[in-house]
Amino acid sequence: MRRAMEWDELADLLEYINDHHRFGKGGKHIKYVVPTIDTRTANIHAIEFHGMETRTFSITNENKDLDLFEWIMDWLDGKTQ
Numbered sequence: 001m002r003r004a005m006e007w008d009e010l011a012d013l014l015e016y017i018n019d020h021h022r023f024g025k026g027g028k029h030i031k032y033v034v035p036t037i038d039t040r041t042a043n044i045h046a047i048e049f050h051g052m053e054t055r056t057f058s059i060t061n062e063n064k065d066l067d068l069f070e071w072i073m074d075w076l077d078g079k080t081q
Contacts (some may be wrong), residue, residue, distance in 0.1 A: 002043070002059050002064050002065055002066065002067075003067040003068065004043035004058070004059065004068060005035075005043065005044040005045075005069045005072075006043065006044075006048070006069075007042070010035060010044055011056040013033075013047075013072060013073070014033060015067065016037050016073070016076065017030050017033065020076070023051050023052075026061075027076070028049070028051065028052070028076060029051040029052035029053075030049050030050070031047070031050055031051040032048075032049070032050040032051070033047060033049055033050075034047065034048040034049075036048075036058070040081070044068065045058065045059055045060065045068070046059070046060070047068070047072065055075070057071060057072050060070075075081070
């Protein structure tokens with residue numbers, strides 16, 4: 001089921017990245033996190049990560065049935081590519 005990310009989940013995600021994946025510390029070496037916010041609902045529908053690699057997660061089109069927060073956490077934990 002498609003589910004956008006809430007603000008409290010974004011805060012949890014940023015804290016997790018800071019602890020485990022920030023640039024120069026290890027993990028995915030993430031330096032920048034760029035959310036796309038729907039101004040109608042204030043939910044986050046896409047996030048870009050920049051660092052050693054660039055990766056974009058968006059719950060539109062072919063990924064419309066995913067939970068954005070869980071999808072990103074699985075990627076950070078190495079459960080998905």
